[in-house]
Amino acid sequence: MRHPLDIIAMFAALWLLASMVLDALTPKELTAVMIGIAIGPAIIITAVFYYLRCPRLDFTVMFAALWLISDIAMAFISPKGLPLWLLALGFVPALLIGIVLHWQRFQRRHERLPLPAPKRG
Secondary structure, three states: OOOOHHHHHHHHHHHHHHHHHHHHOOOOOOHHHHHHHHHHHHHHHHHHHHHHOOOOHHHHHHHHHHHHHHHHHHHHHHOOOOOOHHHOOOOHHHHHHHHHHHHHHHOOOOHHHOOOOOOOO
């Protein structure tokens, strides 16, 4: 069973790690505190959905959307413009999830296609 204190500790560690990594990747004007504030709501929402045992597919789509929203929030609060590669990095989880979902749909296309009806004559 997932204990709430374990979930809080895990997501707090992930929040701190993400803030520090993004601080190293972003311009010096954007501090770890500003990044932490920008990604904090996304981490909290993700932790709540993890605690509620959201289905895996829904959880990954929600995570990708929150990652993109956090990336946009960092671009808004940054006193200096973020590099384009960092803005593009916000789209990577959504792009990967979209590729996986379309690939799975492509693999299961034979299950969805109806069999041709024989001609009666």
